[in-house]
Amino acid sequence: MAAGKGSRYGKLKQFDGLGPREEFLMEFSIYDALQNGFDHIVVITQKDNVDFLRNYLEPRLPEGIQLDVLAQQLDDLPEGISFEGERAKPWGTAHAVWTAREVINNPFVVINADDYYGKNAYQNAAEFIAENNGQNTFGLVAYTLRDTLSEYGSVSRGVCERDGHQLLSVVERTKIEKQDKSIVDTDSGLHFTGDELVSMNFWVCHPSIFDRITQDLKSFIDAGENLERGEIYLPFVIQAMLKEEEAKVAVIPSESMWFGVTYMDDKEKAMAKLQEMTQAGGYRSPLWPTVKS
Template sequence: MTLLLMAAGSGSRYGKLKQFDDLGPNGEFLMEFGISDALKNGFDHIVLITKKDNVSFLEDHLRNRLPANIKLDVLAQEITDLPDGCTFEGERQKPWGTAHAVWTARDVINGPFAVLNADDFYGQPAYENAANFMRAHKDDNTYALVGYTLKNTLSEHGSVSRGVCQVDGDNLISVDERLKLEAKDGKVIDEDSGNEYTGEEHVSMNFWVCKPSIFEKIENDFRAFLNSKDLGAKSELYIPKIIQDMLQAGEIKVKVVPSGGDWFGVTYASDRETAVSYLQKKTNAGKYSSPLWPNE
């Protein structure tokens, strides 16, 4: 089974590249705890999407730590990586978004895979539940969202973006991207739209189980995206939109798999202290080895 981690962000609100911040008790990156959880649940192929300048560093860093039997691919998400026949003449510094990050791995993944953010902590049970789903749906075109509860994914230090889900039983109906969610007076408010939420809603934290069929869909949508008259210097193509379009077209089914555990992110620099404390407590409780990798 394959785990794809997206680590090409710039960390503009965090103040530095949070993917490479030494949050663990022995200087581990946050993504290393997720990789450890994945390996414990049968994942044997790690794909990391990052910036070109970080490829060699991450290859060396992870290969020296991962067991020898684990396949590792570290790939660069590059603005110039476009579908055949497509061009982009404008100026751009920002990557094309999470869907493009996934598409970057099209040549190294040929089976079911889980995809998530490298700068989020998803909790050990989430990987177990995702792995069980992948084993149960190995041969069909059913995708999954590992879902969390909105109120448990907010930051005390500012607004956050979340995909708010409409769910029927364990079936995902839709995902509504909200970019400025913040807790206020016992409710959760989206500052952009003014929408109010109870906080009990299911949300996407970008932990998906996908099949290779997504690569063709991303490429087709990316072509249309590049030809859009509204394409701007910061326009992006997101995974939830791709999956939702496939869902509404009847091309796939998407199940909501309970995360079963904790989540935290490091959106703001002030989130760092919480992350360091949490990982130390988990290590002290024996949930993680110290050091995390036996060959360190």
């Protein structure tokens, strides 16, 4: 997903050149996914970016890889539902995923375009999909809290509550930060050890979720509350399915390093990590040796 505005970052961070050859961060995610057997890339973005992204990515992808670049649009709503008000932001991450309903027919992975998830995350997700193809089987690739914090300010993290490998719920903590030798959510006052598993929005979904999002979009708009600013979030949809026993969600350890660019000051650190991994042989440089004309 690459449709967010990046309010804390100060610009559209999904298209910032962070790699050694100024690759976008999402290119490393695409590369890792392809290396682990994924062969269909769907990018959800703003309407103004569709042509640019398609023309940029298509020549770089190997032969045989399907690419769909789709616009998340306010007027793309379930049949019989309309919105006549004024609204600046998209309808949220669940609606972004729903945008792909016409092009996805198999289990799929959802990630943020401005996060780096690591090679093992895609390997573990691919193995999970191969072993679990049930309609009600979903997965969450999770990371250790201490490894997802920013040195430059607080972050919002979904803390996993689980029973063994099964997810029970994800509790959003909106202002988690390092304080001396502790990790604190300054909103609630809760302290964390740092060993907790958190969601970084790396989900493994079954296409059955599209029907559920259709229902939730209808309910949300019919309710008519906060339609100018409210959003429908993918984690909330999945948690509702979990609560209503429409889905089981396995917690999949990432076994990878995560980093992102929440703040502009995170950029230099992300660039250094990509450079380091490339120099160590983890990635080719250039990432795509052949760019088709």
